[in-house]
Amino acid sequence: MANKNTGLPHEDRTAKEPRSGELHPVIVDSIDQVNETIKLFRLRVKVVERGVNFLPGQWLDVYTPSTPKAGGFTITSTPSQASPHSPSPYLELAVQKSPYNPPAAWLWQDPSTILGQELRVRVGGSFVWPPKGVEIGGEKGIDSVVFVAGGVGINPLISMLSHIREETQSPNNPLNIHFMYTTKSPNSLKEILFLNRLIEITKALHNCKLHFFITGCGTNVSEREENQGELDFAITRKRFNKADLDSAIGKKEGTVCYVCGPPRMTDKVVEYLGGVVGRERVFCEKWW
Ligand SMILES: Cc1cc2nc3c(=O)[nH]c(=O)nc-3n(C[C@H](O)[C@H](O)[C@H](O)COP(=O)(O)OP(=O)(O)OC[C@H]3O[C@@H](n4cnc5c(N)ncnc54)[C@H](O)[C@@H]3O)c2cc1C
Structure with missing residues (x-):
C-alpha cells in the first residue's frame, strides 16, 4: 500500500x-x-x-x-x-x-x-459512494454492489458500507451487498481492522454478505477462536481467486464494484471484474 x-x-x-x-x-x-x-x-x-x-x-x-x-x-x-x-x-x-x-x-x-x-x-477525492452517473434501484439502476478490500484498503469501503447501513431505515436493504475482505494472518481476530464493525453491519442488514479471507496463516489465535465455535461467520484461509469473485458477483447486470487494496491485487481484481461487469462499473482507488 x-x-x-x-x-x-x-x-x-x-x-x-x-x-x-x-x-x-x-x-x-x-x-x-x-x-x-x-x-x-x-x-x-x-x-x-x-x-x-x-x-x-x-x-x-x-x-x-x-x-x-x-x-x-x-x-x-x-x-x-x-x-x-x-x-x-x-x-x-x-x-x-x-x-x-x-x-x-x-x-x-x-x-x-x-x-x-x-x-x-x-x-x-473522487472514489465515492454513491457512484456518479449510475442510478441506484429502479428498472435500469444498480441493485448489487461488490466491495473488495485488501488490508488497510478497507478504509474507504468501511465508510461506504457504514453509510449504506445508516441510510437503510429497515433491515430490508434494497441493495445486494457482497463485501470481500482479505488480510494477512493476525495474532487475534481483534487485531483485524474493522472486522467487528463489518460483522455488526452484515448481521444488521439483510442481503449483505461478508466473504472473509486470511492469507499467510499458520496455527494462530484466530484458528483457535474458530475451532472453539466463537465465530458465527466463515473464514477462508487462502488468497481469493476468480471463482470467489464470480460467486460474489452472481449476476453482472445491475452490479457495481469498488476495489481498494495493495497494488497488484487491485490491478488484477479491477481487470477481472471489468471484464465481467464492464470497466465503467468498476471503481478503484490507488494509494501508490
Ligand atoms: C488517496 C490516498 C488515500 C490514502 N489513505 C490512507 C489511509 O487511509 N491510511 C494510511 O495509512 N495511508 C493512506 N494513504 C497512504 C499515505 O498517504 C502515505 O502514502 C503512507 O503513509 C505511506 O507513506 P510512505 O512514506 O511509505 O510513502 P510516501 O507517502 O510515498 O512518501 C515517500 C517519501 O516522500 C516524502 N514525503 C511524502 N509525504 C511528505 C510530506 N507530507 N512532507 C514531506 N515529505 C513527504 C518523504 O520523503 C517520504 O519518505 C493514502 C494515500 C492516497 C494517495
Whole structure:
C-alpha cells in the first residue's frame, strides 16, 4: 500500500483529484492502537455549526502542526458523524505506521504528545459512494454492489458500507451487498481492522454478505477462536481467486464494484471484474 517509488507528498500525488476549498480545524480527540501497524484516530470537528461535508470514500489532506506538507488519509467514519446536525461531529482515520511519511510519523508519536492538538484538514477525492452517473434501484439502476478490500484498503469501503447501513431505515436493504475482505494472518481476530464493525453491519442488514479471507496463516489465535465455535461467520484461509469473485458477483447486470487494496491485487481484481461487469462499473482507488 505504501508508495515508496513515488516519493511525492500527498497533494502532489493527488494534484488532479478534486478537493474542497475549505480547511477545517479539528482536535485529536482519541487514539486507539488496533495492531502493531495501524492506529485509529478520532478527530473532533472544532466548528460544530459548520461540520465537515464529504462523501463516503473521500480522504483528507491532513496538516499537522510540524509538517508543512499535508499527509493523505481516508475518512473511515460516515458523513452523518461529521455533520453539523451531530451533537459532537468527528472524523475518523486509520493510519498505518509509516516512519518516512512526515504526517504519518507525527500521528504515530506517543498519544500523550498529540492528544488535544489541533490539525487542519481538507476533503478531497473522487472514489465515492454513491457512484456518479449510475442510478441506484429502479428498472435500469444498480441493485448489487461488490466491495473488495485488501488490508488497510478497507478504509474507504468501511465508510461506504457504514453509510449504506445508516441510510437503510429497515433491515430490508434494497441493495445486494457482497463485501470481500482479505488480510494477512493476525495474532487475534481483534487485531483485524474493522472486522467487528463489518460483522455488526452484515448481521444488521439483510442481503449483505461478508466473504472473509486470511492469507499467510499458520496455527494462530484466530484458528483457535474458530475451532472453539466463537465465530458465527466463515473464514477462508487462502488468497481469493476468480471463482470467489464470480460467486460474489452472481449476476453482472445491475452490479457495481469498488476495489481498494495493495497494488497488484487491485490491478488484477479491477481487470477481472471489468471484464465481467464492464470497466465503467468498476471503481478503484490507488494509494501508490
Ligand atoms: C488517496 C490516498 C488515500 C490514502 N489513505 C490512507 C489511509 O487511509 N491510511 C494510511 O495509512 N495511508 C493512506 N494513504 C497512504 C499515505 O498517504 C502515505 O502514502 C503512507 O503513509 C505511506 O507513506 P510512505 O512514506 O511509505 O510513502 P510516501 O507517502 O510515498 O512518501 C515517500 C517519501 O516522500 C516524502 N514525503 C511524502 N509525504 C511528505 C510530506 N507530507 N512532507 C514531506 N515529505 C513527504 C518523504 O520523503 C517520504 O519518505 C493514502 C494515500 C492516497 C494517495
